[in-house]
Every structure is written in structure tokens, then in C-alpha cells.
Amino acid sequence: MNLLSGHARLAGVFGHPITHSRSPRLHGFWLQRYGIDGAYIPLGVAPSGFAAAVRALVDLGFRxxxxxxxxxxAAFEICDAVAPFARRAGAVNTLIFRDxxxxxxxxxxxxxxxxIREAAPGWRADAGxxxxxxxxxxxxxxxAALLDAGAPRVTLVNRTAAKAEALARDLGGPIHVADRPSLEDAALLVNTTSLGMQGQPGLEVDLAPLPASAVVAxxxxxxxxxxxLAAARARGLVAxxxxxxxxxxxxxxxxxxxxVAPQVDQALRDVVAADIPKRDGA
Ligand SMILES: NC(=O)c1ccc[n+]([C@@H]2O[C@H](COP(=O)([O-])OP(=O)(O)OC[C@H]3O[C@@H](n4cnc5c(N)ncnc54)[C@H](OP(=O)(O)O)[C@@H]3O)[C@@H](O)[C@H]2O)c1
Known part of the structure; x- marks a missing residue:
């Protein structure tokens, strides 16, 4: 059954809550830019209704x-096929309905x-x-992406060391856990915690030991x-x-x-970032 076949192309984003999601604005910008007869819809669905809602979209002819x-x-469970990287990443964030x-x-x-490649065109994962x-x-x-791209070593530093150890074990390869960041030979430093987010405590890291060529994300x-990022820029590093x-x-x-393969550019950034504060308290 495909109730909407022949009509506009439809996609959306599942979340709970969903009002904060910037994806509708992002995809809406691209739909307009490329003149596509389609819509991208926020889908606020509680966990108990998720599987049924996904099935309903398939029946409705969503893409x-x-x-x-x-x-x-939960998205894992409902898929007929999961790409190898999603298995490694332990999560599915994109569903494609085909036949x-x-x-x-x-x-x-x-x-x-x-x-990273956009902001630092010369950067390579295997550089350090x-x-x-x-x-x-x-x-x-x-x-997982850094290891797959050839990073010679990935070090995880986490408040809960046991979680980092489990992650390193799961992924395997040149990945290990440390109790503090050792930055002297790092080519890339990434904050993946929620520290520094508006309303959360700040992140304190001394960037002085990083090589001048390092990228901070x-x-x-x-x-x-x-x-x-402000501290990285102040040190002259790519942020x-x-x-x-x-x-x-x-x-x-x-x-x-x-x-259509969409482009990421300044116009898109400006639209999506319109209501995001530039700095904490700004
Ligand atoms: N830019 C993007 O596209 C994008 C995509 C995904 C996520 N994010 C952002 O990335 C951040 C993490 O997302 P996630 O999905 O990975 O969340 P998550 O699975 O809940 O992981 C949170 C991480 O932050 C650490 N953390 C939280 N509070 C802390 C504190 N007070 N002190 C020290 N460490 C703390 C946690 O450490 P423990 O293990 O010790 O709890 C854990 O390592 C969020 O801010 C999210 O918005 C951005």
C-alpha cells in the first residue's frame, strides 16, 4: 500500500520531544533551494508509539x-537492513524506505x-x-569514523572510565582510555561531552600543550x-x-x-543558526 504515491516526496524526523529539532528548518531550506516538491515534517512520537508510526509512514509512501x-x-529493531557503520556506531539516525x-x-x-574537512581542508584522519x-x-x-578513516590512535577521556573502556573494547583497534588528555602529539582534540552546552558546566582544558597544527572541534x-573553541582560536588553532x-x-x-546531493554553505548555516546564541549568555 502506498497512499501517497505520485504526490510530493515526504520525509521527517522522529523525536520525543521534537520541538527543539533544527532538522525541519535545515531540510526545508534545501527543499526550497532545489525547487523540490516535497516536505520534511517534525514527528513527535513517544517511544511506545515509535514502531507503529514508522510502519505508518512506510504505508503512507514517505521516503x-x-x-x-x-x-x-529502537530504530535498530525496526530495520530490515542496518548498514555496517550504524552497527559499529550502535545507533541508527537515518531511515530509508525502499519497496x-x-x-x-x-x-x-x-x-x-x-x-572537519570543510573547516580544515588539509586535515587527514591518518595524520596523527x-x-x-x-x-x-x-x-x-x-x-568509529576516525578509526575507519585511518587515525593511528584514538584516546578516550571520560568522567566514567568504565564507559570509555567498554567503548574501546567494542570498537577495537588503536583506541585506548586515559584518565586525562595528553595533548603533546595530538592532531585532533574533540569535545563530545555535553560540557560547554548552554546551561551545562563549562569545559576546562589547557590547550597549551597542543601542537600548532592541531585541530580543535x-x-x-x-x-x-x-x-x-574560543580558547583554540585564541591560540591560533583551527576551531x-x-x-x-x-x-x-x-x-x-x-x-x-x-x-539531490545538497550543499552545505554559509546561507544554510545562517538559516539554521538564526536562533542559536553565538556565545554563552549572548
Ligand atoms: N553537532 C552534532 O551534530 C551533535 C550530534 C550528536 C550529539 N551532539 C551533542 O553532543 C553532546 C553529547 O551527546 P551524546 O548523544 O553523546 O550524549 P550522551 O550519550 O548522553 O553522552 C554524554 C557524554 O557527556 C559526558 N558528560 C555529561 N555530563 C558531564 C559532566 N558534568 N562532566 C563530565 N562529563 C559529562 C558523559 O560522561 P559519562 O559517561 O561520565 O556520563 C558522556 O561521555 C550533546 O551536547 C549533544 O547535543 C551534537
Whole structure:
């Protein structure tokens, strides 16, 4: 059954709550820019209704959906096929409906790497060790992406060491856990914790030991310029904000659902960042 066949292309984002999601604005901008007859809809659905809601979208002829908190694990269960990277990342954030089947993938690692490449065009994952602060869901996708891209070493530093150890064991390869960041030879430092986010405690890291060529990334994007990024810029280092990851992770889904490979540029950034404070308290 495909109740909407022949009509506009439809996709959306599942979350609970969903009002904070910037994905509708992001995809809406691209739909307008590329003149596509389609819509991208916020889908606020509680966990108990998630599976039925996904099935309903398949029946309605939707092309697919993004999945955000708290559905990223439940999305696994409902997929007929899950891409290998999503398995490694332990979460599905993109659903593609094809011929009544549900395919799941995870684009967070791709989005992260693309955001670094955009901000630091000469950067390569295999150029040197990476230090990740945090060991949650985002850290998992980023660590997996860095290892897959050839990072010679990934070090996890997390408040709860046991979680970092479990993550390192799960991913395998040149990844280990430390109780403090050792930055002397790091090519990349990434904050994947929620520290520095508006309303959360700040993140205190002394960036002085980092090599002058190091890149510093923060995946927090509210505010856009966290204290970590401001300190990195003050030291003359390349600083990469979390908005880039959010924008780039959306590209594969949009292309699959709407048939156009979308561009990330300043106009998109301006639209999506319109209501995001630039600095804490700004
Ligand atoms: N830019 C993007 O596209 C993007 C994508 C995904 C996530 N994010 C952002 O990334 C952040 C993490 O997301 P997530 O999904 O990975 O969350 P998560 O799975 O809940 O992980 C949270 C991480 O932050 C650490 N943490 C939280 N509070 C802390 C504190 N007071 N002191 C020290 N460490 C603390 C946790 O440490 P413990 O293990 O010790 O609890 C854990 O490592 C959020 O701010 C989220 O908005 C951004």
C-alpha cells in the first residue's frame, strides 16, 4: 500500500520531544533551494508509539526519516537492513524506505569528518592521534569514523572510565582510555561531552600543550562558539564548531529521499543558526 504515491516526496524526523529539532528548518531550506516538491515534517512520537508510526509512514509512501533522541536504538529493531557503520556506531539516525523495506544507517560519523574537512581542508584522519573527551553516543560514532578513516590512535577521556573502556573494547583497534588528555602529539582534540552546552558546566582544558597544527572541534553547537573553541582560536588553532556536523550529517538522507546531493554553505548555516546564541549568555 502506498497512499501517497505520485504526490510530493515526504520525509521527517522522529523525536520525543521534537520541538527543539533544527532538522525541519535545515531540510526545508534545501527543499526550497532545489525547487523540490516535497516536505520534511517534525514527528513527535513517544517511544511506545515509535514502531507503529514508522510502519505508518512506510504505508503512507514517505521516503524515510531521521531518528533522534530517544529512538536511535529502537530504530535498530525496526530495520530490515542496518548498514555496517550504524552497527559499529550502535545507533541508527537515518531511515530509508525502499519497496516497503526499512534500511537504517548512521550519518553522524560522516557528518563529523566532513565538518572537519570543510573547516580544515588539509586535515587527514591518518595524520596523527586524536583525543576524544567523552564516551557517549556521539563519541562512539566519531571514534568509529576516525578509526575507519585511518587515525593511528584514538584516546578516550571520560568522567566514567568504565564507559570509555567498554567503548574501546567494542570498537577495537588503536583506541585506548586515559584518565586525562595528553595533548603533546595530538592532531585532533574533540569535545563530545555535553560540557560547554548552554546551561551545562563549562569545559576546562589547557590547550597549551597542543601542537600548532592541531585541530580543535566541539560538537556542542549551543552556543556556537564554546569556551573551548574560543580558547583554540585564541591560540591560533583551527576551531571547528558543532553546527557543521549537524549540517553535514543531514546530506546522505536528503539525497536518498529527495534525489539531490545538497550543499552545505554559509546561507544554510545562517538559516539554521538564526536562533542559536553565538556565545554563552549572548
Ligand atoms: N553537532 C552534532 O551534530 C551533535 C550530534 C550528536 C550529539 N551532539 C551533542 O553532543 C553532546 C553529547 O551527546 P551524546 O548523544 O553523546 O550524549 P550522551 O550519550 O548522553 O553522552 C554524554 C557524554 O557527556 C559526558 N558528560 C555529561 N555530563 C558531564 C559532566 N558534568 N562532566 C563530565 N562529563 C559529562 C558523559 O560522561 P559519562 O559517561 O561520565 O556520563 C558522556 O561521555 C550533546 O551536547 C549533544 O547535543 C551534537
Amino acid at each position: 524515510g526519516a531521521n531518528v533522534t533522541i530517544p529512538h536511535k536504538l 516497503g523495506r526499512i534500511e537504517g544507517s548512521n550519518t553522524d560519523g560522516f557528518g563529523f569528518l566532513e565538518s 592521534p586524536a583525543v576524544l573527551l567523552g564516551a557517549g553516543g556521539a563519541a562512539r560514532a566519531i571514534a 566541539d560538537i556542542v553547537y549551543v552556543p556556537l562558539e564554546t569556551r573551548l 571547528v564548531d558543532g553546527l557543521g556536523m549537524l549540517l553535514h550529517q543531514a546530506r546522505p538522507g536528503f539525497e536518498a529521499w529527495f534525489g
